[in-house]
Amino acid sequence: MIAQLFLSLLLLAMLPYGLVAARRTPFLGPTIGLAAVTGLYFVWWPQDANKLAHLVGIGRGADLVLYLWVLLSMLVALNLHIRLKAQAELTTKLARALALLESGVGSEGQESEKQKMRGRAHSGGAGDPTRGL
Amino acid sequence: MVLAAYNEAVTLPIVADRLRSLGYGIVCIDDGSTDGTAIAARRSGCEVVVHPFNLGQGAALQTGLEYALGRDADYVCTLDSDGQHDPGELPRLLEALDRNGADFALGSRFLGGTIDMPRPRGLLLSAAIMFTRLTTGLRVTDTHNGMRAMTQRGAASIHLLQERMAHASEILAQIRRSDLPMVEVPVTIAYTAYSLAKGQRASSAFRVLGDLAAGMLRR
Numbered sequence: 001m002i003a004q005l006f007l008s009l010l011l012l013a014m015l016p017y018g019l020v021a022a023r024r025t026p027f028l029g030p031t032i033g034l035a036a037v038t039g040l041y042f043v044w045w046p047q048d049a050n051k052l053a054h055l056v057g058i059g060r061g062a063d064l065v066l067y068l069w070v071l072l073s074m075l076v077a078l079n080l081h082i083r084l085k086a087q088a089e090l091t092t093k094l095a096r097a098l099a100l101l102e103s104g105v106g107s108e109g110q111e112s113e114k115q116k117m118r119g120r121a122h123s124g125g126a127g128d129p130t131r132g133l
Numbered sequence: 134m135v136l137a138a139y140n141e142a143v144t145l146p147i148v149a150d151r152l153r154s155l156g157y158g159i160v161c162i163d164d165g166s167t168d169g170t171a172i173a174a175r176r177s178g179c180e181v182v183v184h185p186f187n188l189g190q191g192a193a194l195q196t197g198l199e200y201a202l203g204r205d206a207d208y209v210c211t212l213d214s215d216g217q218h219d220p221g222e223l224p225r226l227l228e229a230l231d232r233n234g235a236d237f238a239l240g241s242r243f244l245g246g247t248i249d250m251p252r253p254r255g256l257l258l259s260a261a262i263m264f265t266r267l268t269t270g271l272r273v274t275d276t277h278n279g280m281r282a283m284t285q286r287g288a289a290s291i292h293l294l295q296e297r298m299a300h301a302s303e304i305l306a307q308i309r310r311s312d313l314p315m316v317e318v319p320v321t322i323a324y325t326a327y328s329l330a331k332g333q334r335a336s337s338a339f340r341v342l343g344d345l346a347a348g349m350l351r352r
Binding site for chain 2: 082095098
C-alpha cells in the first residue's frame with residue numbers, strides 16, 4: 001500500500017508536468033499524460049498489469065510499470081532537451097539583435113523594413129534590379 | 134554579399150578581395166571569432182557585424198540576411214568564407230534569378246563539379262540529398278551548399294531558427310514553404326586540406342538530424 005501511494009504521487013505529479021509540456025511540444029505532453037495515467041491504472045489494478053505484461057511478453061506486471069516509468073523518464077529528458085534548445089534560440093536572437101544594433105541596423109528598423117518589403121512583394125516587383133549586398 | 138565567418142582570418146581576405154574586384158558589396162558576419170577575422174574583414178573593405186560569441190553558421194546567415202535587408206539590398210548572395218567556392222561563379226547565379234524569374238538560385242556541385250571531394254563526403258551528401266528530398270519535397274540535386282543568391286523577396290521569406298548546420302536543410306524547407314520559384318545552378322566546389330579540416334565531420338550528420346527532429350517536435 002505504501003509503495004502504491006508513493007508511486008501514485010509520483011505519477012500524479014507527472015500530469016501537470018505533461019500539461020505544461022503540451023504547451024511547448026504538442027506530441028510530448030499528451031504522451032507523458034497518457035503514460036502517467038496508464039501507470040496509475042496499473043499501480044492500483046496490478047492484475048491487469050500482469051495480464052497485459054503476459055500478453056506483450058514481459059514476465060510481470062511490476063516490470064511493465066517499471067518500463068513505463070523508464071519511458072516517462074526518457075520523455076521528460078526529451079522535453080528538457082527541447083526546452084534547452086528553445087532557450088538557446090532566445091539567446092541567439094538576443095545576441096543577433098545586439099550585433100545588428102551595434103552595426104547600426106537595429107531589429108526594430110529591420111522589422112519595419114521587412115514589412116515594407118512584404119508590401120512591395122505583394123504589390124509586384126522586387127525593386128530596382130541593381131546589385132546590392 | 135553575406136560572408137558568415139568563424140576563425141577565417143586566413144582565407145576571408147582572399148575571398149573578399151575577389152568579391153570586391155567583381156563589384157559586390159560585402160557584409161562579413163564574424164561569428165565570435167578569436168583569430169582576428171573581424172579585423173581582417175574590415176581591412177578587406179567588408180562591412181562587419183560581430184556576434185558577441187559563437188552562435189553557429191545558421192545564426193550568422195540569418196544575421197547577414199537581416200543586415201542586407203536592412204540596407205535595402207535588392208539581391209542577397211551567400212558564400213562560404215573558407216575559399217571552397219569560386220566567387221567568379223556568382224554572376225551566373227544572379228543571371229539565373231533574372232532569366233528564370235526565380236527568387237532563389239542555389240548552387241549545385243552535382244550539376245557542376247567538385248575538386249578533390251573525398252568519397253565519404255560524397256556518400257554522406259548523397260544521403261543528405263535523399264533525406265532533404267523526402268522531408269521537404271524539393272527536387273534538389275545538392276544540399277548543404279553555401280553558394281546561394283536570392284532576391285529581396287526571397288531573403289525576406291527566410292527566418293532561420295537552426296543556429297548550427299541544420300540551417301542548410303531548414304532553408305530548403307522554408308524555400309519550399311514560401312512557394313517562391315527556385316532554380317539550381319551548376320557550381321564547382323574545391324575541397325582543400327584547410328576547408329576539410331574546418332568543414333563538417335560525418336558525425337555532424339547525427340547532430341543535424343537531432344536538431345531537425347527537436348525543431349519538428351517543438352511548437
